[in-house]
């Protein structure tokens with residue numbers, strides 16, 4: 512791509528983000544400030560994922576959304592598949608197209624594709640069907656710090672999307688055990704076992720959850736735990 516085109520793209524994307532920010536500020540849920548989450552001294556997603564793979568002696572790893580392979584290239588596991596329609600990984604396709612054709616099972620699946628509630632929910636359901644019985648699903652970007660980092664349409668460069676709504680929904684499912692590790696933008700963890708701390712929320716459509724409610728309840732809604740606790744419960 513030549514320099515002129517590159518700058519035009521950059522300008523277009525900055526313009527779009529600013530336009531969306533203006534739209535959210537005027538028409539959408541009111542900004543109530545920041546949770547001031549600090550992941551600075553917490554383990555990285557690479558460290559967490561590799562620690563789980565090593566502890567469980569996992570043999571197969573699937574990553575949904577790989578981009579520059581920042582995570583994918585660092586994971587050490589006997590079988591690795593990375594799915595991304597644009598760049599990185601090993602297969603150039605969307606997660607939906609991958610799961611339609613896939614018949615393999617995996618020990619660890621890391622979901623980090625399109626960060627929008629409906630897609631993340633689909634990725635979780637498909638991942639659970641492609642998981643070995645003792646397997647674990649991980650998700651990136653589960654703990655947004657403020658309303659704009661999770662707003663749809665996207666209005667910030669550093670954006671988590673509304674992945675958190677899918678975590679809250681699966682926290683209400685008795686068939687899976689769901690946590691969020693306080694590290695690296697929030698790492699969702701889904702165990703294929705009965706829920707040990709079922710969340711009771713009377714809600715039919717979780718896409719309508721309000722950020723305000725997450726802001727005041729995120730510790731219990733997301734079942735937030737430290738990395739030390741996570742590594743202890745991985746085998747329990």
Ligand SMILES: C[S@@+](CC[C@H](N)C(=O)[O-])C[C@H]1O[C@@H](n2cnc3c(N)ncnc32)[C@H](O)[C@@H]1O
Nearest residue numbers: 576577578581582595596597605606623624625
């Ligand atoms: C945040 S990046 C992934 C970063 C990477 N996992 C890491 O830890 O460095 C998100 C990636 O998801 C990809 N993506 C977007 N929609 C997708 C989809 N439907 N299925 C799979 N990947 C998707 C994008 O192309 C992008 O490369």
